[in-house]
Amino acid sequence: MDEGCVFCGIVAGTVAADVVLDDDVAVAFLDRSPVFKGHVLVVPRVHVVTLTDLATESIGPFFERVQRIARAVPSALDAHGTFVANNNIVSQSVAHLHVHVVPRRKRDGLRGFFWPREKYAAGEAARYADAIRTSLRNA
Amino acid sequence: MDEGCVFCGIVAGTVAADVVLDDDVAVAFLDRSPVFKGHVLVVPRVHVVTLTDLATESIGPFFERVQRIARAVPSALDAHGTFVANNNIVSQSVAHLHVHVVPRRKRDGLRGFFWPREKYAAGEAARYADAIRTSLRNA
Numbered sequence: 515m516d517e518g519c520v521f522c523g524i525v526a527g528t529v530a531a532d533v534v535l536d537d538d539v540a541v542a543f544l545d546r547s548p549v550f551k552g553h554v555l556v557v558p559r560v561h562v563v564t565l566t567d568l569a570t571e572s573i574g575p576f577f578e579r580v581q582r583i584a585r586a587v588p589s590a591l592d593a594h595g596t597f598v599a600n601n602n603i604v605s606q607s608v609a610h611l612h613v614h615v616v617p618r619r620k621r622d623g624l625r626g627f628f629w630p631r632e633k634y635a636a637g638e639a640a641r642y643a644d645a646i647r648t649s650l651r652n653a
Numbered sequence: 654m655d656e657g658c659v660f661c662g663i664v665a666g667t668v669a670a671d672v673v674l675d676d677d678v679a680v681a682f683l684d685r686s687p688v689f690k691g692h693v694l695v696v697p698r699v700h701v702v703t704l705t706d707l708a709t710e711s712i713g714p715f716f717e718r719v720q721r722i723a724r725a726v727p728s729a730l731d732a733h734g735t736f737v738a739n740n741n742i743v744s745q746s747v748a749h750l751h752v753h754v755v756p757r758r759k760r761d762g763l764r765g766f767f768w769p770r771e772k773y774a775a776g777e778a779a780r781y782a783d784a785i786r787t788s789l790r791n792a
Contacts, residue, residue, distance in 0.1 A: 532782035535789060544778050547770040552781045565737060566724045573720060574713020581712060582789060584741060585705045590788035591781070595742025598704060602723060603734025604757035618743035630763075631686040639683050642691045642730070643671035649729035650674060650721060 516561040521610035525559050534586075539572070540579040545614065550622065552591045555612040556580050563609050564602040583615045593617035597624075655700040660749035664698050673725075678711070679718040684753065689761065691730045694751040695719050702748050703741040722754045732756035736763075 515522045523529030524543055531543035534554060542556040558576050562568050568576060584596045597616040601607075618624065634642070654661045662668030663682055670682035673693060681695040697715050701707050707715060723735045736755040740746075757763065773781070 532778045534782050534785040544773075544782050546778075547772070549770060551771055551773060551777070552785065554785065564723075564734070565720055568720065570717060570720075573716045577712045577716045578709060581704055581707065581709075582792065583785075584703075586785050586788040586792055589792070590784040593743075595703070595740070595745065597738065597740055597744070599736065599738035601734070601736055601757070604732075604759055604761070605736070605763065606734065618740070620743055622743070624744065624769075631688060632690055633686070634683075634690060638690070639671045639685075643673050643683050645729040646673040646691065646693065646722075646725055649725040653721065653725055653728070 516610070519561055519608070519610050521555075521557045521608055521612060522561050525557065535579060535583065537579070539575045542579065542583050542615075549597075549614070549616045549624070550593075550618070552587055552593070552617045554583050554587060554615045556583055556615060557610055557612045562611050564606070564611060565600055566602065568611060580613050580615065587615050587617050591617050594619050655749070658700055658747070658749050660694075660696045660747055660751060661700050664696065674718060674722065676718070678714045681718065681722050681754075688736075688753070688755045688763075689732075689757070691726055691732070691756045693722050693726060693754045695722055695754060696749055696751045701750050703745070703750055704739055705741065707750060719752050719754065726754050726756050730756050733758050 524531045525541050533543045535542040540558055542554050545553045545555050595618045597618050600613045663670045664680050672682045674681040681693050684692045684694050734757045736757050739752045
């Protein structure tokens with residue numbers, strides 16, 4: 515537990531939240547400013563900052579909870595699907611790993627601006643792939 | 654393997670891609686239209702459509718690969734963090750589970766429009782949470 519971390523406060527029960535799941539691995543609760551209503555945040559009980567900080571043995575149990583939420587949210591809210599996302603460092607508003615599960619509906623207006631895209635010049639993609647492969651080998 | 658699925662083709666090696674990881678669990682390759690260059694898609698070798706279709710025993714191994722990519726991408730590209738996301742059904746361009754790992758940098762321009770937000774009326778959040786809890790109990 516990290517003193518001053520609002521999500522650790524929710525995990526500990528000292529900060530109020532609309533909790534939907536609370537077990538030995540994770541706590542899930544409504545985002546107070548939802549992309550769409552019913553937008554849930556899933557956080558591990560343990561205080562880690564990003565996805566890369568989560569212990570290997572915790573990855574399966576944690577994402578099993580994310581999967582359960584991704585199944586329950588559209589079922590509960592009569593939505594068509596979900597957007598499941600996590601910001602690591604950049605755009606991360608709270609420094610405690612949290613996975614967003616956002617209910618999505620066809621024609622909910624989110625698509626058009628959601629995925630701006632770039633283009634690779636000739637040969638450029640291969641160089642990016644090579645850099646990532648090298649980093650994976652050295653990790 | 655699903656006939657006609659382009660990601661199954663990449664897994665099988667019959668469709669070209671800039672592959673960065675290829676093992677018994679997952680294949681990871683560059684998105685051809687990156688949000689930012691170095692944007693990787695991680696797919697399970699097995700053909701499943703959404704996160705909720707992934708077998709429980711595969712969740713840990715699959716997201717361990719996602720974590721490895723989320724560690725390697727910013728390291729390889731001198732980025733500050735990552736955006737890790739998956740669209741289920743709505744906005745899902747290919748019907749084979751794929752997790753996006755997008756390199757992020759401070760002031761890369763993505764934040765402002767990225768997370769439009771709604772507001773709950775008084776008492777409304779509690780009703781949403783209750784519906785999701787009910788769905789979790791019945792899942």
